[in-house]
Amino acid sequence: MSELVPIVDYLILDETPYLEANECSDCGARFFDRRNACAACGGVSFKRTSISNNAVLTSFSIVHRAAPSVPVPFVSAIVKTDDGTSVRSNVVGLDDPMDAELGMNLVLTTYSCGTDDDGKECIAFGYEPI
Numbered sequence: 001m002s003e004l005v006p007i008v009d010y011l012i013l014d015e016t017p018y019l020e021a022n023e024c025s026d027c028g029a030r031f032f033d034r035r036n037a038c039a040a041c042g043g044v045s046f047k048r049t050s051i052s053n054n055a056v057l058t059s060f061s062i063v064h065r066a067a068p069s070v071p072v073p074f075v076s077a078i079v080k081t082d083d084g085t086s087v088r089s090n091v092v093g094l095d096d097p098m099d100a101e102l103g104m105n106l107v108l109t110t111y112s113c114g115t116d117d118d119g120k121e122c123i124a125f126g127y128e129p130i
Contacts (some may be wrong), residue, residue, distance in 0.1 A: 002119040017110045019051040030085050053108040055079035062097045073097045093128035105130045
């Protein structure tokens with residue numbers, strides 16, 4: 001079996017994969033990237049918190065042009081998880097990208113985005129319709 005490597009450090013590849021965010025201990029704002037200070041309140045203390053896997057599609061664009069190795073069209077989106085966290089991601093698993101609709105219910109999913117010569121498999125995440 002190949003070694004699975006998440007494409008970003010906030011994708012946790014457990015039995016049921018999930019995302020983790022850095023949550024400001026002062027105001028509760030959440031960030032997926034590393035922070036020295038909270039952009040919302042200036043606080044400097046953070047804790048890691050898991051993010052709900054269920055989400056609603058709040059904004060999207062259908063992308064028709066991308067790098068040569070990226071299949072188009074695809075749905076680039078912002079989803080809001082059940083716990084209120086906004087996540088930038090792609091909507092995957094649609095037969096036709098034109099089937100994307102604001103307000104549709106989604107769930108986090110993972111997929112392979114390639115394997116290197118040493119057998120390490122890169123795992124990405126997206127959201128698919130429930």
